[in-house]
Amino acid sequence: MGCLVHPADVAERAGAKQLLESMKSLPVCSRLQLMWADSGYHGQPFSDWVQQECGWRVQIVNKDPKQEGFAVLPKRWIVERTFSWLNKWRRLSKDYEQNPDSSRACILLAMNKLMLNRL
Numbered sequence: 579m580g581c582l583v584h585p586a587d588v589a590e591r592a593g594a595k596q597l598l599e600s601m602k603s604l605p606v607c608s609r610l611q612l613m614w615a616d617s618g619y620h621g622q623p624f625s626d627w628v629q630q631e632c633g634w635r636v637q638i639v640n641k642d643p644k645q646e647g648f649a650v651l652p653k654r655w656i657v658e659r660t661f662s663w664l665n666k667w668r669r670l671s672k673d674y675e676q677n678p679d680s681s682r683a684c685i686l687l688a689m690n691k692l693m694l695n696r697l
Contacts, residue, residue: 583678
């Protein structure tokens with residue numbers, strides 16, 4: 579639905595706001611109601627901003643406080659699985675690009691190929 583490449587010194591919430599700001603007017607996002615996020619996005623100011631600006635509810639996926647050891651959390655591994663798919667592409671296995679726009683283009687090409695293979 580959207581892709582944003584920014585420097586590593588941009589905080590998760592600030593980067594998410596940049597991405598969501600560019601996506602909120604897309605027709606594909608008009609039916610979106612709920613957004614899952616990990617604990618890096620926890621906090622009322624971020625949730626309130628998403629609700630006011632985009633009209634979506636943010637649900638933080640936290641681990642059970644009683645949990646000991648590793649356990650797969652629902653919806654939590656979707657992003658990591660996508661990164662794994664992208665890392666199969668040689669140009670995306672390391673950060674070879676100097677320009678963020680080039681990195682973004684490589685990500686979009688890889689995802690298009692992945693989606694086309696599934697048709």
